[in-house]
Amino acid sequence: MPFLAENHIVFICKGMHGCTSHILPSAFSLLSIYMKLNLNDMARCLDLPVSTVDRWIRQGRIPIHRSGNDCIFKESILEKWAFNHGLRFSLPNEERKKEQKFGLTNLLPAMQLGGVFHDIKGDDVESVLKSAVDKVPVPAINKQGLYERLLEREALTSTGIGKGVAIPHPRTPLPEETDNSLITTCFLEKPIDFEAVDDRAVFVMFILLSTSIKNHLHLLSRLAFCVRDDSFVEFLRTYPDTSSLLSKIADSENLLDKADHN
């Protein structure tokens, strides 16, 4: 197609890996902007097998022109077409953003976000939770609600998982109260009875707030992995400061990632 080859301005979208999009002014395209992607990228954008896209173009079922290995199309027309046919069309850079949003948060960023606090005051579960919730970095109007939800969960069964550790959390995820999953670490002033499974007094609480059930399970299983390790609990009993706790967590998490990969 000569109008593609001759004197056109090439405009490369940033952030699109491996694919360039050309905006082509030709004799008649003052009103319309053509884009060019290669077949593999096109198939990825439409979330379809390459062979399907190839066949549809050949059969003329999709508003794309073919020139060699390149697909030439108008974005607006293709988007409308995809919507009308129950398909998804998004250019690669948009797609990446979406993935990030639904991805899982790891322990370290969640703990950094939630913060580490020492000397939390209180004599029983209610008062300890009350003073802990004050420290949790969520907007002040949500704090009372969060406190009630945590108590509600404790009423069901204790979240003390043994070895002096408790992981208070609400029963349902809190996507409206917090944008990101977070863990607030609270070392208590004095150990209290939490009705934990092994009846040992709890000296540290990890308050776990998550945006989705999936994230909740992910964080919980990672936390449980750390706590299962006795040396980690011993380390906690030294009431470490923020930076050394976080570096310890980072080490444990690296270990976990390695095990997952093998």
Added chain:
Amino acid sequence: MRILRRWRHPASWSIFRLDDRLLLILIAVIVGTCSGLAAVALNRSLIAMFEWLHHFRHYWWSFIMPAIGAALSALFLDKMVKEGAGHGVPEVIYSVSRYGGLMRFRSSFSRLISSCLTIGSGGSAGPEAPVVMSGAAIGSNIAKLFSLNDRQRVTIVGCGAAGAISSIFNAPIAGMVFSIEVILGEWKAVNIVPIAIASVAGTEISRILQGNQIAFSHRLFHIGHLDIVACIGLAIISAVASVLLTRLLRSMHGVSKKAPFPIWVRAAAGGCAVGIIGIFLPIVLGEGYHPLRTMIEGAYTQGLGIVTLAVFAKILATSLTLGWGGSGGIFAPCLVIGSLAGLTYHRGLLLLWPSVPWVNEGCFALLGMAGLISGMLHAPLTGIFLIIEITGGYEVILPLIIVSVISTTLCHYIEPVSFYLKELVEKGQLLRPGTDARVLSDLSVQELLEKDCIIVKQNMLLRDFINIIKKSHRNYFPVEDEKTGRFLGMIHLDDIRSYLFNPLMYDAVVLGQIMDTDVKVVYLDDDLSEVLRKMDVNRLFSMPVIANRKFLGMISKATLLDKYRNELMVQTDL
């Protein structure tokens, strides 16, 4: 040099890429004109051949002329262009439904020559179907030149067929309707617009070159109420005649296939038989337009007995010509048989109720033609519009509609598939857009492949396998040989669930021991309808796909439904 290259590929002229619809209309004009020219060429050469051979018709040996013509035409098709005999319309429909309208270039002239030999020498066949085939082939090749996609090419093939019929009958609407009703089977604006344009172009070419003449003009008919009632009887008779013609054509075809002679000998034998019939009843010879004109004018003088005999003789002659390897269409024979049937019916009516003032016999001849065309093709609209246009009479429209629709319905009862489509349906190759068969044949196993299965080795311990289960999204695990990579069997989580919670088994069992080796598999080039049948018979929801003894992925009903729906939506909405 560059400019030269651009001229050689019209697909790259930017004027044609302005808008797809505009491009199709432009191409439709070209294709309509070309196929119109092809139709005129065939018509002219038939006339020339008829005049040239006319002097020989008085000799006693004239009965072998159809034999020579049929043999030459069979030889030409078989040896020179290497195409099968027959009239060509099923071939066009086949290429439309299976190959997106791709046709060979030589098809655009091969049928013209062979049918000219068959019909010009006296074989009982029509020039329309060959013209449809060349028109369609011209369209297909022009579409290829413009590098159109399948969908557009199919429309252009329809344009070629429409232009050809419009030109040969001087009947634009009939050409349009025939092309959409019979060839494409899809009434959509994207088809109709270019096809209508092609019809106009084809008709105009024929009018410029041959004058605007109505093929079978007639005087005014005065149709009474009783005539309309009597039409129902005519519809029954024409339905019987079309079923008879269909059956006889097919059985002749079967008989000739079994005959142990080369194809040109068979064609000669058929032609010879037609020639002998022609000695006694010359009406059966050729395409028969001349006697047709006499019949519609009401000037055909033979009595009831001869006319009835002529119906059967023409049916026989047509099936002998076409079934034994001659080349030509069934349009013209249908018209002749229809008008003979109409005459028979009229004479019968006169015999039974001589005092009733029946309409002129020409009218019944005309209605009979519509009945035969509609019945043979299962295309009532084609029958109605064709007859109206070639006779130029609108006053017969009411009985015409009645005869056409009743004849179509009756034929549909007896022969559920029309003559053109019968062979394709039997082979399962009629794939109209938007049907189940079409969707399944378009989708391939490759497109449905699910590649998220984790492949395991046969000597892996159950303990290691448990770690793999953690990471997998699927319940199925293909097992392969470590060394050769050959697929050995499948592990389904349901089958081994009870061992999974028994740590004693972890180091005692390797996967080779617990896999299922008797697995039903699918191959990459399997037909999807066959795959679905396998799934239903074995009550499976997913099956492994194998190529070169290696595991490629899974195919499952869930994904199939997803893709099937996408495909259906994409195919039906345009």
